[in-house]
Amino acid sequence: MARIELTGIQKRWGNVWGVRDVNIDIADQELIVFLGPSGCGKTTTMRMIAGLEDPTEGQVIMDGEVMNDIDARDRDVAMVFQGYALYPNMTIYENIRFPLRMRSVPRSEQDRLVREAADMVELGDLLDRKPSALSGGQRQRAALARAIVRQPQMFLMDEPLSNLDAKLRQAMRVQIKHLQRQLKITTVYVTHDQIEAMTLADRIVIMEGGLIQQIGTPDQIYSDPANTFVAGFIGAPPMNLIEGQVKDNRFQSAGVTLPDLPISWDGPVTLGVRPEDCRVAADGGHLIGQVYGVEPTGDMTYLTLKAGDRLIEVKADRDYRSDLDVTCHVTFDPQRLYFFDPKTGQRIR
Template sequence: MARIELTGIQKRWGAIWGVRDVNIDIADEEFIVFLGPSGCGKTTTMRMIAGLEDPSEGEIRMDGELMNGIDARDRDVAMVFQGYALYPNMSIYENIRFPLRMRGVDKAEHDTLVRRAADLVELSDYLDRKPGALSGGQRQRAALARAIVRQPQVFLMDEPLSNLDAKLRQAMRVQIKHIQRQLRITTVYVTHDQIEAMTLADRIVIMQAGLIQQIGTPDEIYNDPANTFVAGFIGSPPMNLVEGDLQDGRFTAPGIDIAGLTLPRNGKVTLGIRPEDCTVGGHSTQLKGDVYGVEPTGDITYLTIKAGEKLIEVKADRSYRSELGVPETVAFDPARIYLFDSETGQRLR
């Protein structure tokens, strides 16, 4: 069990920046997810926690103890890799046992520990197989078993589910969260998949270009985004962002006219509204446009409306149907409208 503190962490290779400035305090037993597009520095940050990379600047502490310069093998962490990284020449049993042998765990305990870990990930029937003889999901579970077998202080997971198909990913997600709660081990999880982040995390760290954009619980990140990057990254489909003009509480853009906004500011702003906070039809004059696309999925219908040159995505009722080019109106939930500075992208409150 461990608390992890990252203070002023930077990583650069020559002129290339990997991580610019990361400060975060990860609580004991917390499940924290680093979320961001590829190249945002999330994996590099994790590798620095693992001890596979040294930070160029800043301090990494675990339970108050400075970790800088301490080799990966001497940190009590276990890591699950995107490509599983199972040892191809060893059976699954030997793969799971490997960390026990390396860390000098008493030999008499090996068998019990290996079997317990394999049980936990439901892999007991495959222990004598080689990794090459397992399916993707089984390999992923074997990698997971290898990480949990010796109950480390910290779990690190680097996009562990990205090579699995959607159905398996969902099942593994539940399993990972269940195991983490059961073992109560501090977990750092890296992903570019916002669904994984929202479903797994106690707190999400959203990164872009080596910088933390926002840290918060999934609810905070969803309901209270700090800037347009976070707003546009979370949600599926993502939040609609429309540039327009704000004068005396009235926002206007081509096809959009919303009054009654309580922001004491005039000028160019970006308005954000989530597709699920819109109501189609009625006598609203907030958004007027033409139907651009209708995508029924069964449980919901995605409607795209063209207002001016801007495409606005809306979640409509599952029975909603329309023809292309038909005029349509949309009302926005006033409590769910976000305003951002058009220049900096920062939230205006």
């Protein structure tokens, strides 16, 4: 059982800001993902929850109790690291047992718990090995076992899958989500991979420049982005952001014309449209551009169009093929257009 509140969290090293202002309320048993580019403050925030870093300002509150002055080793959180951080001189068995030993769990209990945890991540046969004799995926599972063995208040996972190859990453992702649901332990998961965030999270916290840009469920983040940063960060390929002018309720930009806008605005604006909300049309359409690149992936085709000096991504049918420089017409789904103030980057609703 653990509910975590971060209130007014700041972290500064001299003049360097790590985290500027973070307020989050993490519910019990929630899997929350901190998502953002490197240097956005997500790992620093997590380390402050773990107690490995002290906040310059603000409070870390766990189940109503202020944790700021409580040492990392007394916080009862378990952490999983990008580099696995297995103790190289110990066997896998000893690695998994280490937190139990540090917490003076009775010896008879230790063995049972270690074997249970190892079985949960299917490592039962490898307990006698040293970490160096394991593959990357096995090491990460061992690190997971070490985290779950003592049933902590909270899991903190710092890019745990970044060192694995794509196929393994997907398998491990499912396993992590499954374990978290099974164990019902509040989890904070840090990643820069938006697919990981979308697939794992109950809620996503998008960070940039030490500030939270948006907090919401994956659906909210995807379909209702608060600003251009969130819009551009989520989705693969990301949302097209097209700068243009609005005049007489009509959006105009190189190659793009869009009448009957749902917003009342006048002047420069940024139009956001996702590649999956574009459709190749025979003629007419909202966008006219020249084919710049065609990338078939099997289940669909990525089509890149050039309009003016801007490249626009479109997801086309899987059989769509075209020569380069052919003129192409595209319509946008009018229900799924986003407008942003180019000055502030904030959404215009």
